Amino acid sequence: MRTVKLSQQALDQWVAGLIRTQAVIGVQAKGDRFEFAPLGRSSDLRLDYDVTILPPKMFFQPAREPLLAFDGAAGFKTLLSDEPFVLLGVHPYDLVAILQMDALFAADNDDIHYRSRREKAVIVACDVQSASPNGFAGCMGTATVSQGFDVLLTRVADIYVAEAGTAAGAALLADIAKAPEADAVNLARREQVWQDNQKLLRKHDLRVSLKELPALLERSYDHPVWEEKARRCFSCGSCNLVCPTCYCFDVQDEVGWDLKRGVRCRTWDGCLLKDFATVAGAHNFRKSRAERYRHRYYRKGKYMPEKIGQIACVGCGRCISACVSKIANPVEVYNRLQEES
Amino acid sequence: MARAKEAQVTDIYRPEPATVLQAKPVTEMEIAFAFRLDSGRELGHLPGQFVEISIAGMGEAPISISSSPTRKGSFEMVVRRVGNVSGAMHRLKPGDKVGIRGPFGTHFPVDGAMQGKDVLFICGGIGFVPVRSAIQYVLDNRKQFGRVTILYGTKSPAERLFCDETVAWAKAEAVTYIETVDRGDPKWKGSVGVITTLLPKVKLKPADTVVIVCGPPIMYKFVLIELQNMGLRREQVYVSLERHMKCGVGKCGHCQINGVYVCQKGPVFRYSDLTPIPEAFR
Numbered sequence: 001m002r003t004v005k006l007s008q009q010a011l012d013q014w015v016a017g018l019i020r021t022q023a024v025i026g027v028q029a030k031g032d033r034f035e036f037a038p039l040g041r042s043s044d045l046r047l048d049y050d051v052t053i054l055p056p057k058m059f060f061q062p063a064r065e066p067l068l069a070f071d072g073a074a075g076f077k078t079l080l081s082d083e084p085f086v087l088l089g090v091h092p093y094d095l096v097a098i099l100q101m102d103a104l105f106a107a108d109n110d111d112i113h114y115r116s117r118r119e120k121a122v123i124v125a126c127d128v129q130s131a132s133p134n135g136f137a138g139c140m141g142t143a144t145v146s147q148g149f150d151v152l153l154t155r156v157a158d159i160y161v162a163e164a165g166t167a168a169g170a171a172l173l174a175d176i177a178k179a180p181e182a183d184a185v186n187l188a189r190r191e192q193v194w195q196d197n198q199k200l201l202r203k204h205d206l207r208v209s210l211k212e213l214p215a216l217l218e219r220s221y222d223h224p225v226w227e228e229k230a231r232r233c234f235s236c237g238s239c240n241l242v243c244p245t246c247y248c249f250d251v252q253d254e255v256g257w258d259l260k261r262g263v264r265c266r267t268w269d270g271c272l273l274k275d276f277a278t279v280a281g282a283h284n285f286r287k288s289r290a291e292r293y294r295h296r297y298y299r300k301g302k303y304m305p306e307k308i309g310q311i312a313c314v315g316c317g318r319c320i321s322a323c324v325s326k327i328a329n330p331v332e333v334y335n336r337l338q339e340e341s
Numbered sequence: 342m343a344r345a346k347e348a349q350v351t352d353i354y355r356p357e358p359a360t361v362l363q364a365k366p367v368t369e370m371e372i373a374f375a376f377r378l379d380s381g382r383e384l385g386h387l388p389g390q391f392v393e394i395s396i397a398g399m400g401e402a403p404i405s406i407s408s409s410p411t412r413k414g415s416f417e418m419v420v421r422r423v424g425n426v427s428g429a430m431h432r433l434k435p436g437d438k439v440g441i442r443g444p445f446g447t448h449f450p451v452d453g454a455m456q457g458k459d460v461l462f463i464c465g466g467i468g469f470v471p472v473r474s475a476i477q478y479v480l481d482n483r484k485q486f487g488r489v490t491i492l493y494g495t496k497s498p499a500e501r502l503f504c505d506e507t508v509a510w511a512k513a514e515a516v517t518y519i520e521t522v523d524r525g526d527p528k529w530k531g532s533v534g535v536i537t538t539l540l541p542k543v544k545l546k547p548a549d550t551v552v553i554v555c556g557p558p559i560m561y562k563f564v565l566i567e568l569q570n571m572g573l574r575r576e577q578v579y580v581s582l583e584r585h586m587k588c589g590v591g592k593c594g595h596c597q598i599n600g601v602y603v604c605q606k607g608p609v610f611r612y613s614d615l616t617p618i619p620e621a622f623r
Contacts, residue, residue, distance in 0.1 A: 067354050072396040073438035078352040108605065109353045111588040135402060206487030222618065251354075251587060255398040262398055264354070279585045280402065280424030283558065285598075285623050295597075303600035 003141030003163040003168055004179040005186050010151075011160050014176050015042035018086055025053060027089035041086065043077070047089050051316060055094050055244030058299060060101060060117045065266045067113055067251070072260035079263070080113065085122040086172070093135070093142040093201075093314040095125050095149055100124075103308045104247065113266070113276055123166050125149035127193055129202045134317030136331055139206035139275035142314040144194045145298065156189035203317065204331035208312050208338045216334070217302040220341040221294075225333060230290035233327040239296065239328045240270025244320035245304070271295050297333055354591045356395040356440025361433050362415050368500055370422055371467070372431055373407070376443060377414045384416045384450050387448035388475035389581055389609040393425070394418070394506045394587045396433075396572065403604070404559055406444065419470045419502060435466030445589040447609040449475040449481075449553055449579060454611075455563040459487035460552045463564055465494050465536055465556025469502050471608075472555045472615035480513065490517045490543055494536035494556075498522050498529045517543070537563050540571065547572040554612075555581040564613065575613035582608050582621060591606035 002108040006014065009222040018024050019039060029048050036056045077253075090098070091195075105114035123146065126136075137143040145152070150169030154161045159183045164170040182190075208216055241248045250269040255262040269276065272293065277286035286292050303310035314341035319328040356612060363375040378384060384392070386406050395401045408417035422431045422589035433439070449455065449472075460479060463473045479486045491510060495501050501520065511518040517580065519539050521532035532539065536556070552573060554564055568578055584596035596603040598620040615621040 055443070064524050068352075072397060075358045075360075075438075076395070076397070076440055077349055078355050080350070105592070110351070111592060112350050112352050114353070246453050247592075249588075249592070250595075251401065251593070253400045258399065264400075266455070269594070276595065277585065277597075279583060281421075283583075285584060286618070287623075291620075291623075298599065299597075303597075306600055325418060 001164040001166075001188070001308065002173055002183060003161060004173060004176065005180045005182045006162055006176065006179055007336065008160070008161045010176060010179060010223075012042045012306045013038075015045055015088070017175050018172070021106070022299070023085040025087050026058075026087055036087070037087075044089065047126050047155065047160055048129045049089070050130045051111045051116070051318065053141050053318075054242060055097060055316065055318065056090055057101065057206055057244055059085070059087060060098065060114055060248070061247055061266075061268075064112065064269050066263040067266050068264040070253075070262055070264065074099060076264070078112070080161045081120070084122070086124060088124045088126075089153075090123055090125045090149070091128050091137075091316075092125060092139040092145040093140070093316050094136040094244050095123065095145050096142040097314045098123070099148045100304075100310060100312060101247055104304075106325070114183060115264060122150045124149075124151040124153060124169075124172070125143075127152070127153050127154040128201060132317055132321075134203050134320040134329075135201045135315060136204040136206060136317060137315035138198045138201040139204070139314060139331070140311065140315035141210065143197045143201045151197065151198055154190045154193055156186055156193055157201045158290070159186070160233065161186050161190045187314055189288045201315065204320070204329065206259065206331045208334045213311060213334065214305050215297055216337055216341060223337060223341060225336050225340075228296040229333065230288070230293040232327050233289045235272055235274050235289055235292065235322060236324065237270035238322040239319040240250075240272055241268065242319070242322045244314060245300065245312040246270065258259045295329075297330065300330065301334065348444070354440045354442070354588070355507050356401070359419060359439050359441045361435050361439065363474060367419065367502060370500070371419050371502065372422075373417060373419045374400045374430070374433070375408075375417050376439065376441065377415045379438075383410070383413060384441075384442035385411055386416065386445055388451055388478045389448040390444040390446050390461055391471075391588075391589075391608065392441050392443030392445065392542045394430070395442070396426055396429040397440065401424050401440075401442075401587075403445075403582075404590060405471035405474075407473050409474050409481060411478055411481035418433065419467070421467055442606075445586070447605055447607055449581075449609055450551070451478050454577075454579075455559065456485055457487065458544060458568070459549050460489050461545065461550055461552045461553045462489070462494065463536060463552065463556070465560040466496065466500070467502075468555035468557065468560070468581070469493055472553060473503055475553060476510070480510070480516075481583075486547065486620045488515050488525075489515070490545075491519070492536060492543070493518070493520045494522070494539070494560075495520075498526055498527045498531075511572060528558040530593075535563070537567050540564075540567050545571065545573075550577060552578045553581075554578060558622065565622075575616065576611065578612055579614035580612055580615070582610060591600045613619050
C-alpha cells in the first residue's frame with residue numbers, strides 16, 4: 001500500500017476533488033465545537049479538531065432509520081440505503097468504536113441495514129492533533145490505530161502523511177498520483193506523533209489495567225459507588241446519546257395519513273432512560289437509577305468484553321463532558337472501585 | 342443524505358405474512374388466536390419459544406406460542422390486552438393479516454432433560470400460555486415422559502385459561518392436575534390460596550423429576566424456595582423469564598439481564614444457570 005506525503009495545499013486539492021465526485025462527510029466547526037456533517041468546501045474541513053459533539057455512529061446507525069416499508073396487509077419490504085460516502089477525519093478512538101459496532105451488528109444475526117451503510121463507506125481516519133479536555137484514549141489503547149481505516153492521515157510538522165490501509169483507500173489516494181512517497185524522516189516523525197498521542201490523550205488517568213477490569217467489576221456489583229453516583233442521575237440518557245459504542249435501539253411504526261402505508265423506524269435508545277427495561281403491563285425490570293447507572297458501566301467493562309473480547313469504552317470522554325450532573329466519568333468510577341474493592 | 346431503496350434481501354427484521362385462522366375471546370382480558378404462515382411452511386418451533394408479531398402501523402411484540410409443534414397446520418397464541426400491539430391484536434378477525442418473525446429463543450427441554458422423567462409444571466396466571474405448549478407436547482409423546490403433575494394458579498376463577506383442556510388433562514392417565522385461585526367466587530368449590538399452597542399436596546420423586554416454572558416475578562421468589570425445601574436441585578428446575586424482547590435477535594438491548602440477552606439465551610433457562618445473573622429475578 002502507498003504511503004505518501006501531502007502539503008496542506010495538496011490535501012485541500014485532494015479533498016476538493018473528492019467533494020466534486022462523491023458524497024463526503026467531514027469534521028467541521030459547529031459554534032466553538034465540532035461535528036461530522038456533509039462537507040461542501042474543503043476549506044471547512046477541520047482536521048485540527050479535538051473531539052466532535054456526537055460520534056460518527058449516526059452515519060451507520062442513524063438516529064432515525066427506516067428499516068421497512070409497509071402497505072396495510074400487503075406486507076413488509078426492506079429499505080436499504082444505497083449511497084456511498086467518504087467519512088473524513090475519524091479519530092482513532094472513534095474508528096475502534098466503529099470496528100466494535102461492525103462486530104456486534106454482524107454477530108449471531110447479520111444486520112443488513114447496518115452492513116449496507118457500512119460497506120458503502122470509505123473511512124479516512126486522522127490522528128489526533130489537539131487533545132479534548134476529557135479524552136483518555138491513551139489509557140484505553142485507542143489513541144492510535146494500525147488497521148481498520150481505508151486511509152490514515154497524520155499531520156507531521158507542516159505536512160500530512162497519508163497511508164492507504166485497503167484497496168478502497170488506495171483508490172482514493174490514486175487521485176493524487178503525483179504525490180511523493182513519504183520518506184524515512186516523515187515516517188519517523190509520524191512514529192513520534194503516535195508516541196506523543198499516547199501521552200497527550202490522558203486527561204484522566206485510569207489506574208486499572210484493561211485486562212483486570214472485567215474481574216474488578218465482577219466483585220464490585222454491590223459497591224456503594226453505584227448508589228452514590230446515581231443519586232444525582234437525571235436519567236436523561238445523554239451519556240448513551242454521545243457514546244460511540246452505545247447502539248441499543250427502539251423500533252416504532254410511523255403511519256401515513258391513510259393509516260395504511262408507513263415505515264417501521266429504528267431510533268436510538270438508552271439504558272439510562274427510565275423505561276428502557278419496562279415490559280407491556282408496566283413492570284420495570286430495572287426500576288432504580290442505580291441499577292441503570294451500574295448496567296451501563298457493566299456493559300462497557302464486562303458484558304461487551306465477554307462478547308467481543310474488548311472493553312467497549314474507547315476513552316473519547318464525551319460522556320464526561322455531556323453529563324449535566326458530572327457523574328459519568330468512567331475513569332473516576334473504575335479507579336474508585338480499584339481502591340475500594 | 343441517504344435515499345432509501347426497496348430490496349428483497351435476508352433481513353432479520355422483516356416479518357413474513359401470516360393469516361388469522363381463529364380469534365376467540367377466552368376471558369375478559371385474553372383472546373386465543375390461531376395463525377398460519379402464508380408461505381404454507383410450518384412455524385417449526387419448540388415449546389417455550391416465542392415469535393415477534395407485527396401489526397402494520399402499530400408495531401411488533403414478542404408473544405409466546407401456546408400450541409405444541411406436534412399439532413400441525415397452525416400455531417396458537419393467547420394474548421392479554423396490555424399494550425399497543427396486543428390492543429390492536431384484540432381487533433383482529435379471521436382472515437386478517439399479521440407479520441411473523443421467529444421462532445426465537447430457547448425451549449423447555451422436551452427433547453433433553455425432560456425425557457424419561459416425571460414432569461412438574463408450575464404455572465401462574467398468563468405464565469400458563471407457553472407451558473401449555475410443553476404440556477401438549479408431553480401428552481402427544483406420552484411414552485417419552487413419566488408422571489405429569491400440573492399446578493395452575495390464577496387470581497380468580499374467571500381468569501383461568503384452557504378450561505376445556507384442563508378438564509381433559511385431569512382425567513388423563515398418570516396426570517395430576519390441581520388448580521387454585523387467590524380469591525374464589527360464590528360458585529368456586531376448588532382450592533383457594535397462592536400456588537405454593539399446592540406444593541405440599543404433590544407427591545414427588547425428587548431425584549426423578551424435572552420442574553417447569555412460569556409465572557409473574559413474585560411467584561418465582563416463593564416457588565423456587567419451596568422447591569429447594571422439597572429436595573429439588575437448581576439443575577432440575579427450568580424457568581421462563583419475561584422481558585421486553587424487542588428485536589428478538591440479540592441487538593436492541595432491551596431484554597438484557599446483566600450480560601445475557603434473554604431473546605437468545607432465554608426465555609427458558611435452567612435455574613442453576615441463572616445463579617450468576619442477579620438481574621434474573623428482579
